[in-house]
Amino acid sequence: MAADTDHDDAAEGPGTFSRLGRVLFGLGLALQASEDFRDIDDSIEYAESEGVPVPELAAPFASGMMFVGGLGVALWRAPRIATGAVVTFLAVVTPTMHDFWNAEEGSGSGDRLAFFGNLAMFGAALVFLREAYR
Secondary structure, three states, X not given: OOOOOOOOOHHHOOOHHHHHHHXXXXXXXXXXXXXXXXXXXXXXXXXXXXXXXXXXXXHHHHHHHHHHHHHHHHHOOOHHHHHHHHHHHHHHHHHHHOOHHHOOOOOOHHHHHHHHHHHHHHHHXXXXXXXXXX
């Protein structure tokens, strides 16, 4: 039995849904990062407001890491590095940039939504990281 098989519908072939999910996940990350680059000044300003050191370097670096990692996941090229970059990005950015628990009363709903969205993506990234090491 091949290592790439899973329990997808046999008519679709083994791994079809996993590959589709990987492509959608990776493209979603890359497209989100490209939006960060479109509004890089806003990304830098937001990082600065969250107390990120050297935000003019950290924000573009983090967005670049997510962009390259997302493309790597979507294309399944250098999957250990790509998924590792995504996992690292999400592990650092999620609690740092979306710390809704520290927001003033009634103002953390956007951060709460972003935190839980990132948490879901972190879970998916961990699954793909495991697949990269199979």
